[in-house]
Amino acid sequence: MTKQLFTVMAAGMALMAAAPAFAQQGGSAVTAATMQGPILSFSVSEEVRSRPDQATIGAGVTTTAPTAVEAMRQNAAAMDKLIAAAKARGIKAEDIQTSGINLSPQYDYSNQTPGQPPRFIGYQVSNTVRATTGKIADIGPLLDALVAAGGTNIEGPWFGMKDADAQLVDARGTAIKAAEAKAADYARLAGYRGAELVSISEGGFVGQQPPMPYGRIQSTAMEMKATPVEPGQVANTLTLNFQYRLVR
Known part of the structure; x- marks a missing residue:
């Protein structure tokens, strides 16, 4: 029994000594395996910029009254x-x-x-809604109309895409081709014949333009000019995570 136990312990120590080694360089990782070729892990990112097809704005009203009930009533009417x-x-x-x-x-x-305590003034109510529209060219006039209707708190606009994923179809193909070339380059530099794809996972985000500040317009309707709004482009970023096994 003692000899058998010693043999099992020795085998376990040999396996621990042969545990995979790990090295990392330039954002890519290579894990050395004992029975198979090492595993190469890295990520590839692609960015697609396009003109937005929808925008969201925030608009609200702030009211103050001596009582909470009156402040809420005034705010509801304004909203x-x-x-x-x-x-x-x-x-x-x-x-x-x-x-x-x-x-x-x-x-x-x-x-x-x-x-002495501070002087009580009353109650203040702030109510805000967010509105989304696909009429990008109408954002300026929409903001002006909301302010003319009594809006005191304006946020945005935030630009985006209705179907951001559709913008990334070609980017996926580009990222996969780039990954294949990168894996082949690592295999060649490491002295291997090639690389076999083991896994792919996707992660990324859809970028949005930062909100644009907007102030209340004081001019009359005759003097008012539509607020200029430039949508520019939004960036959709795709990140694919790859694992390749280097083969002899």
């Missing part, structure tokens, strides 16, 4: 006008979504007497 203005510009009801409602007390801390 009804804002939403109606969005629909009048062709925004569908299903493309308008409330993104936040906030009610909070307001205090005046100026000229505060030491030891």
